[in-house]
Amino acid sequence: MNTNAFALRHIGPDENDQNQMLKTIGVDSLDQLIYETIPDDIRLKNGLNLDEPMTEYEYLNHIHELSKKNKVFKSYIGLGYHPTIVPAVIQRNILENPGWYTAYTPYQAEIAQGRLEALLNFQTMVTDLTGMEIANASLLDESTAAAEAMSLLFAVRERDQKKNNVNKFFVSDAILPQTLSLLQTRANPIGVELVVGSEDTFDFSSEFFGAILQYPGKDGLVSDIKSFIKKANDNQIKVAVAADILSLVKLEAPGKFGADVVVGTTQRFGIPMGYGGPHAAYFATKETYKRDIPGRIIGVTKDMNGNRALRMALQTREQHIKRDKATSNICTAQVLLAVMAGMYAVYHGPKGLQFIADKVHQTASSVAKALSQLGYKQTNASFFDTLKVEANAEKIKQIAESHEVNFYYPNADTVTISINQTTSLKDANEIVAIFAKAAQKNTVNISSLEETTQIAQSLQRQSEFLTLDVFNKHHSETELMRYIKMLERKDLSLNHSMISLGSCTMKLNAAAEMLPLSWSNWGTMHPFCPIEQAEGYQIVLKKLEDQLTEITGFAATSLQPNSGAQGEYAGLMVIKAYHESRGDHHRDICLIPSSAHGTNPASAVMAGMKVVVTKSTEEGNIDVDDLREKALLHKDNLSCLMVTYPSTHGVYESAIREITQIIHDNGGQVYMDGANMNAQVGLTNPGNIGADVCHLNLHKTFAIPHGGGGPGVGPICVAKQLVPFLPGNPVIKTGGNQAITAISAAPFGSALACLISYGYITMLGAEGLTQATKVAILNANYIKQRLQGQFDTLYSGERGRAAHEMIVDCRPFKENGIEVTDIAKRLMDYGFHAPTVSFPVAGTLMIEPTESESMEEMDRFCDAMLSIRKEIDNASKDEDNNVLKNAPHTLAMLTANDWNFPYTREAAAYPLSYVQDNKFWPSVRRVDDAYGDRNLICTCAPIEEYMDA
Structure with a gap:
């Protein structure tokens, strides 16, 4: 056994376990399982052409040597990025702590109360400093937040009869150059006309629906935004302000002057520059626009006992659910960085x-x-x-x-x-x-x-800020350390147990991949420093681009998009630019299967395309006949097809090459959503199946941690004909020779986080990456087999195999009065985060174990599911006082004098013996979502305000 091999540390099941699992599945070898899972005609004939893998020790020496090639000068460049001091107590206890960086998005609120409180602090900090009524839980960067502000103001203008046909948007010439570039990218496809000019000479014409100011301006001038906003308000023009958050300590809050939206970055609050990211942007607005806010909002509600609890408010993925009616495709955030920035405000x-x-x-x-x-x-x-x-x-x-x-x-x-x-x-x-x-x-x-x-x-600032207790009592390191630990204990992360989320690929984020993020030669680089000073970064980023290009079978890669949704949008905008370069400006029809992720149609509309939905078969595959019919119907205007592979249903569709050929025959391009790339690496690839562009979720397939809901990175890889259109940047040259304007603020997106994926690929190498994919498929099929007979799998491949994930049908349990949510909450009592709930099919669980989980851990999960199955059999539709409906069970319940339940305390808290060894206690009972939406409180309000609601 080569204990130096990184693959041994990353891949969960050892050789003996794999043999046992194969026996359970009923195949003789891993190769036989792969043969029965992936259509033979799309299998790669040759392996990946990558360098030999490094050991962890070799890699850390290698990345250290590369870091020394970065020349870290004193930086006074500004333009939205500033050197800052990361408090050591925050670096050690949050940034470097897997209890924080390996957590998932807090959809299961009962086991995420710590992160939710930290994000509520962030929202409170933002509303206080901006003077606005409501803020979200962060966005991707300042420039994308500014673009989202423009989109919001454009969307809400329709409610004003005087403005609903107006499409001009004024942009101050003091705006940051990267923000202007991004506004240009976003404006044209949705029909907004940008007018750039001086704030001093703007005439406040009725032709404008909105304006955006920079506060202070890009060159440092603090202009009289107070007078500008008043004149704009008098003329029914809504104003967004992009504000430096540290300056708002000295400058009066834009909200006090009547601004409609305030955006910016919190990078100055203790987040390393990292050559451009990741950093948490902020977005604050008036409560009137709460249903139009992009991203996530954290709100206050109560649990089953009436105690205060936190959760993601207002059906937090509303934009996501609106599909082609959405005004934003953002359904994510920069949670880890928002937590750090909020904690910076708590500390100081x-x-x-x-x-x-x-x-x-x-x-x-x-x-x-x-x-x-x-x-x-x-x-x-x-x-x-x-x-x-x-x-x-x-x-x-x-x-x-x-x-x-x-x-x-x-x-x-x-x-x-x-x-x-x-x-x-x-x-x-x-x-x-x-x-x-x-x-x-x-x-x-x-x-x-x-x-x-x-x-x-x-x-000058007159209004108070950060007056609540949380910002005024944790100023010693001891106090802050304990506060951070108290919050961490309320959250279930990968350092406790498997998080088997389908589509989200919660795999190991290895310590060796993470360590360089704390090194100053990587963290303190300004994204707009002269390129020759960033030689170390340039080597890593170019190498990572080459690795991803090889893995996807394409011609080139752009690392700029800093989330999966941004990657989708970038891919579509590159397709749009390609068609326009050929004079095909009319090609605007985007075909999207009905089973697609909600961001797909939202991204298409943002790119100025018209969505035509194609049918799925009963097996969950694309209906090829319907696709062909619609492609022929729209052949003169067909822009592209958006397809996920393997499908969202966890199946490798055997007709995929026929599907891509239909699109090409009718003049379109094929965009492949890379959400399920963990089932392709080393075995097949997007280029091989006939796609033209794909985005990759580096926070899924390539091991960047989810961080409680961000950071994500969503680079795009493209075929030869699309290379010229890869996105550029107005300060540092990137992209092709016909580059589209910027997709994110920084030239290389979240460059610091890209170090993680570079490490992952470099240490695994071709053989390790391919083995990881095979084991991901093995693990999924092992769980499928272990649950067989007790839980029905909704979709399977032609030989009955799952891809790297599968969908378990929980709808039949309604006969016993049990919903899929009850199973999700009961899993918490067994120490597990639920799989993905009701996506892509309502009433189901989508399970993905990833390659990182051991057979022992998967067996614990399967034992928990099978134990819950027995509990379902004992449940009755006529009696909801049962162990599933009351889940999760808190420590307060278990230690109370009264116990008014028809089952034992042991059955509630310790349903299987393994739970006793490592018990996780949810900190609140099941939360009341409806109450929270009816009584929306999204800041750290005093308890009296909560009680009044």
């Missing part, structure tokens, strides 16, 4: 944030004064942290880089300097010395910081 509190913001502002003011004494003109009359200096950019750049300092150079005669939390007095003097050298003068020494303010009186 209002006084600590005030201290940090004051120091940043005073440092900027002191540098401005010193530069003025040297004869330089600083042109921002009002600023928070960024100075705009008239100077010879090329001369300053040469001297600055020789001192390992980066400024930003908007043009030949301008230098901007963005001061940050890490800027010391010594750093401030170094900045002044660089300018003194360029002017050939003696430097001006700053001995102490200026205690003046350079912010206009009318814009």
Whole structure:
């Protein structure tokens, strides 16, 4: 046994276990199982062409050597990204803690109360600082949040009879360049006309439905948004403000001036720059728009006992469920980063944030004064942290880089300097010395910081923020450490047990893959630093692109999309650009099977396409005859087909090549949703089945942790004809020679998280990746076999096999009064997170064990399911006081003096003997979703407000 091999550590069942599992399934070998599962005509004839795998030790040495190729200069570039101090207590106890980073999205609220509280803190922090009424639980980055704000304001304009035919949207020329690029990407397909111009000369015409301002502007100027918003309100123009969150400690909240939406990034609150991400964006608005908010909202409700509980509010995937009626395809968040940013506010509190913001502002003011004494003109009359200096950019750049300092150079005669939390007095003097050298003068020494303010009186903050207890009592490390641990204990994560979520692929996130994320040479790189300073990153990202291109059988890859939904959208926009380059502007029909994920039709509509739904057969496959009929009907306008493979029903459709050929014969392209790529790697690939583009969920197949609901990364891989259209960036050149405009803010999306997938592929190698896929299929079929006879599997392949996941039908149990939700909640008592509930078929569980789970763990899960099956048999439709309807059972219930249930405490808490060894206690009873929606509270409201509701 080669104990150095990473595959041995990543793949759960050992050789003996695999042989036992194969025997249970009734096949002689793993190869026989694969032959019976995957259609032979799509199998790869040759293996993957990848480098030999590294051991963990070799990989960590390798990635350390690459990190040294990154030149980490002092960064004063700004543009939405700033060096920040990650508190060690947060780094150690959240970022590096699998109890936080391996958790799933909190759909099962009873075993996610810790994360939900941390996100409620985040929402409260955002509403306080922005002055808005409601905030969501984070978005992907500032630029996509700004685009979502534009889409929301465009959607709600229809309720205003005076505005429902208006389509112009004003964009301040002070907007961040990456945000402008993203607004351009999003505007055209949905029929919005962007007008970019000066806030000072905007005429507030009735032709406009909305506007967006940058606060402070990209060059640092704090403009008079108060007057602008008032004039806009007077003219029925709705205003979004993209605001620097740290500046809002000093600047009055835009909500106080009447803004309709406020967006931004929380990267400055203790999140490493990481060459562009991941970071948690924020999105805050008026309660009037609560049904239009993209992403997730955390809300307060009560449990079965009437106690306060938290859950995701307002049918949190409403946009997702609306399908082609959605105004956003975002159904995800950046939870891990939002938790960190919220905890940063908890740790520092209002006084600590005030201290940090004051120091940043005073440092900027002191540098401005010193530069003025040297004869330089600083042109921002009002600023928070960024100075705009008239100077010879090329001369300053040469001297600055020789001192390992980066400024930003908007043009030949301008230098901007963005001061940050890490800027010391010594750093401030170094900045002044660089300018003194360029002017050939003696430097001006700053001995102490200026205690003046350079912010206009009318814009200075007057309103209080972070007044609640949670932000005012955890300021020592001991207190914060205990608070974080208290929340962690309320959450079930992969460090406790298997999370067998179909479609979500909750596999091992190996420690060796995660360690480099904490290394400063990876974390402190600014995404807009000169490309030659990021050699280590460029090597890793190029290598990862090549690995993913090889795995998918395509020609090129873009890492820019920073979520699966963004990947879908990017893939469709690339297809759109390809058709338009050929003069086929009319090709706008997107065929989507009825079984598709809800983001598929939402993404198509966002890309300006018209959705035509195709039928599925009773077996859950695409109805090929219906697809052919619709492809022929729309052949003159056919843009593409969106298909998931293996299907959403967990089956390899044997007709897949016929399906892709039908689309190509009728002038369309094939987009393959990569959600189920874990069942393809090394055995087949999208290129081989005839697709033209796919997105990959690096947070599924390629081992980036789910982090409680994000970060995700959704790169796209494309065939040769689509390579020229891969997405670009306005600051750092990326993409093809006919690149579409930006899909996410940073040139390479969430570059820091990409290190994880690079490690996963590099340590597994071709053989390990292929074996992982085979074992994922083995594990799924083993569970299917163990549950056979007690639970019916809804769909199977032609030889009765499942792919890497399968759907278990729970609808027959309604005869006993038991719903699928009851099974999901009862699994908590057995120490398990439920599989995916009621997707893609209502009343079912979709189970995916992944390759990482051992036979022993799967047996525990199967034993739990079979034990629950007996409990279902004992249940009655006429009596709902049973162990399933009362699940989950809390410690408070079990230790109460009264026990008014017709079963024992032992049956409730310890239904099988293994539970006694590692009991997980849900912290609340079953939550009341309807109550929470009727009484929406989405901040850390005082208990009196909750009780009044």
